[in-house]
Amino acid sequence: MSDLVVYGSPLSPFVRKVEILLREKGLDFESENVNVIGMPDWFAEISPARRIPVLRDRSIGAEGVAGTIPDSSAICAFLERKAPKPAFYPDAAYDLGRALWFEEFADSELAGLTGGGIFRPLIFPRFQGKESDVDTARATFNEKLPPKLDYLEQSLDGRDYLIGDGPTIGDVAVVCVLSQIDVVAGMPDPKRWPGVAAHYMRISERPSMAANLATCAKMLARALPEKFDLS
Ligand SMILES: N[C@@H](CCC(=O)N[C@@H](CS)C(=O)NCC(=O)O)C(=O)O
Structure with missing residues (x-):
């Protein structure tokens, strides 16, 4: 079981951005499909904006809000700190x-x-x-x-x-x-x-x-x- 789970659909450009960073950084992850049409209630709890993606880091929390980060930009900044190489955020x-x-x-x-x-x-x-x-x-x-x-x-x-x-x-x-x-x-x-x-x-x-x-x-x-x- 991977620590990292991406909730969303691969058809979302924001989910795509997160997937790319995960793969570029060699981070193992699981994908769990969440549809934007008819979003389930359990998802609203971890995505107050009712948007995909949300990332879960099970090493921090395996259930509920703990261990989750909504928003692709926030998630990608987290991934950069978690796995700094190769860098996708310039130093200068x-x-x-x-x-x-x-x-x-x-x-x-x-x-x-x-x-x-x-x-x-x-x-x-x-x-x-x-x-x-x-x-x-x-x-x-x-x-x-x-x-x-x-x-x-x-x-x-x-x-x-x-x-x-x-x-x-x-x-x-x-x-x-x-x-x-x-x-x-x-x-x-x-x-x-x-x-x-x-x-x-x-x-x-x-x-x-x-x-x-x-x-x-x-x-x-x-x-x-x-x-x-x-x-
Ligand atoms: N700023 C957000 C935008 C996410 C977003 O807008 N996702 C769309 C799917 S591509 C969504 O979940 N829409 C929900 C809806 O339309 O009800 C991010 O970067 O993650």
């Missing part, structure tokens, strides 16, 4: 600030579009046997998303990573939320955003993330026999 003050900014940009600005504006309207109705809301997804993809991708393209400025010469929590968070588009519709135009596309491939092909995406593809296979064309 400015670099650390930038890495945390990109994590915040991903989790608030970008996730609202890729999750709430694209993934959910396309997939959630399908899970309930209903029609996807393609108009909402298309409007988000073509009108709201491009300025955010322009900002990322500028921030990368031809470099492999957003900060320094290796991946930080900022790169991981950005790619995790962009993958919400990839799994349902493919990535936005690589000719228009070549840096974003290459950065996405660089991170998503790491075994730590590829493992999550393979699980997601299996989970989505029935509801999504083929990807949507949002262009």
Whole structure:
């Protein structure tokens, strides 16, 4: 039995972020599925915001609130202290600030579009046997998303990573939320955003993330026999 348990669904970009850090740091963990539709009452006790993920460290507490941490950003900061190598939070003050900014940009600005504006309207109705809301997804993809991708393209400025010469929590968070588009519709135009596309491939092909995406593809296979064309 592992000490660490991740409660959530691999389809959540925030659960994905936590899974990636756990694997990159070589930490053994178990996953326990919790659905956001019809969240069980026992989960509300350990997740007052009623959101996934929550992490449990059984070495601290095996039941109830003891040993639990909600929120992917809090969990990832905990994992960095628990297993400092390889580091995903830069040492230098400015670099650390930038890495945390990109994590915040991903989790608030970008996730609202890729999750709430694209993934959910396309997939959630399908899970309930209903029609996807393609108009909402298309409007988000073509009108709201491009300025955010322009900002990322500028921030990368031809470099492999957003900060320094290796991946930080900022790169991981950005790619995790962009993958919400990839799994349902493919990535936005690589000719228009070549840096974003290459950065996405660089991170998503790491075994730590590829493992999550393979699980997601299996989970989505029935509801999504083929990807949507949002262009
Ligand atoms: N800031 C939170 C955000 C977590 C979040 O929004 N998770 C979504 C799933 S992707 C959720 O649980 N939503 C619950 C709901 O929609 O009822 C984190 O980083 O963990």
